[in-house]
Amino acid sequence: MRIAMVSDDISPLATCGRADTDRRKAHSAELFAALARAGHDVTVYTRRDNPDLPERVTTAHGYTVVHVPAGPAAPLAEDEVLPTMGTFAGFLEADWMRHRPDVAHAHSWTSGIATQLAARALSLPTVQTFATLSVAESALQSGGEMDLSSRMRLERVLAKGAHHVVATCSEQVFELSRMGLPRTRASVVPSGVDVDHFTVAGFGTVPSSRGRYRLVAAGRPAPEDGFDTAVTALSLLPDTELVIAGGAAHDDAAADETDRLLALADELGVRERVHMEGHVTRDRMPALLRSADVVLCPSRYEPFRIVALEAMACGRPVVATAVASLRDIVVDGVTGLLVPPRSPHAVATAVRELIADPVQHGAFGVAGRDRAETRYSWGRAVVDLVGAYERAVRQSLAEPVTVRAGASRSGAL
Incomplete structure (x- = not known):
């Protein structure tokens, strides 16, 4: 399959300053590499947050990374990223007109906005993943944190607008169901782990x-x-x-x-x-x-x-x-x-x-x-994820084509 991965804040090539982002970046890179090893054509679209990053590069692991010029070439907070998604969508639409993917997979709610705007204009199947859902984050708040109600509404629209939602765990599927997403439109594809790197060999190398x-x-x-x-x-x-x-x-x-x-x-x-x-x-x-x-x-x-x-x-x-x-x-x-x-x-x-x-x-x-x-091996994760992509493609084919080209520029989901 030709797979477009859209992740506005995780470039596999970028140098990140936060350890949690580093681990997410490394984990995403392992997923992209596993899909490429399985014979899929993978292109990763991520927002350029460093002026020194190349616009387009094919990695040694077989997938291509495209750094999208949307907003300043610097790290941005989530609320600062949101206004750049219209520009991001315009870039995706133009690129996908030249290099049409079989499926587009968004890896966050912000990148989901850009993905669905661009994909609707071209009648492309879309898959949505939410790293976390705001309904779950709001349950952890003790007061004084930002209002998540607008994001909740956007997540509901994105979940229903995607042809399939890939959830990170069973609990997230239940949360999506409570948001009104039919159970048949979501599946769990759990995180993978590199079982050749994380092994039982070397026990006791860092003694207590x-x-x-x-x-x-x-x-x-x-x-x-x-x-x-x-x-x-x-x-x-x-x-x-x-x-x-x-x-x-x-x-x-x-x-x-x-x-x-x-x-x-x-x-x-x-x-x-x-x-x-x-x-x-x-x-x-x-x-x-x-x-x-x-x-x-x-x-x-x-x-x-x-x-x-x-x-x-x-x-x-x-x-x-x-x-x-x-x-x-x-x-x-x-x-x-x-x-x-x-x-x-x-x-x-x-x-x-x-x-x-x-x-x-x-x-x-x-x-x-x-x-x-x-x-949880990467081989198993790839099989499960490709199965979700195939369901998204079937769902897309079953829907009537009602969106004309250029609709993404209207700026409405």
Whole structure:
């Protein structure tokens, strides 16, 4: 298939300043490369956010990246990106008239606007993915955050306007159904993991300090990641240390959250057992995960939890909150243990259970590796994703053609 990937903020070639964006970029690049290896013609369209980036380049992995001139060639906040999507759509329409794809896949709600405007003018099948849905984000807000109501309305229009929606987890499919999307128009294609990079080989290459048990958690420090739950749980677990990997230089929000976590650790008397590692590169991550006795994923909401997959691929048992994608990834009592969110006591109890039972601990590791290989390899992800594309094409063919060329310039969805 000729596949157009539209992701306004994740260039596989760009240098990003935030660790969470770096991981999303690397994950997206792995997906694009896996599709190219399977014989598909993949072109990635992303907004130019650096003047030094080439306009169009074919990568060593076989896919092409196009940096779209829409707005200033600099990183923009989400509310600043939105006004550039009309220009982005015009570029897509012109490019797709010359190089018509079989399907166009948008990877965020903002890029979905540009994708659907351009695709409608050319009667192209579209697929929509939402990294997160605003209805879920609003449930996490404690007051004072931005109003998400306008984005909610746009997400509903985009979901219904796409020929198919690829959800990141089962919970997201239910949220889409509550928004009015027919269940047949959505399918779950979970995150993939590179099972050749994240492996059980090299166990113990980063030993725990002072002979303690080691817990590892990873992600950009943010309240929704629930690292405060992990720190509080540590106060109930003597002879145990906690390593938190994530964050990057010049990320003020992550720095503020790191300071809050360290203050909490001081208050609980566990500061010397909490280690903030900062940003850990992809090359170093397998060794860090393999060094863990247990990998923690204490998120309050997480539709895109890569760390749990990486830990399972490394043969490490996972203790995770029973939310969003983690409920899909972790099989409770088989590859790890699921606990309620915001419950340090439940986390501590689960960790103690795994540490006290070496047989169960080992069995979870073996089962996790097997699940990663059979359900979450990139080969499996490609098969599932192409199936979703084929459904989008069939849905497109079943619809009457009512949109004339040039309709995208009207600026209306």
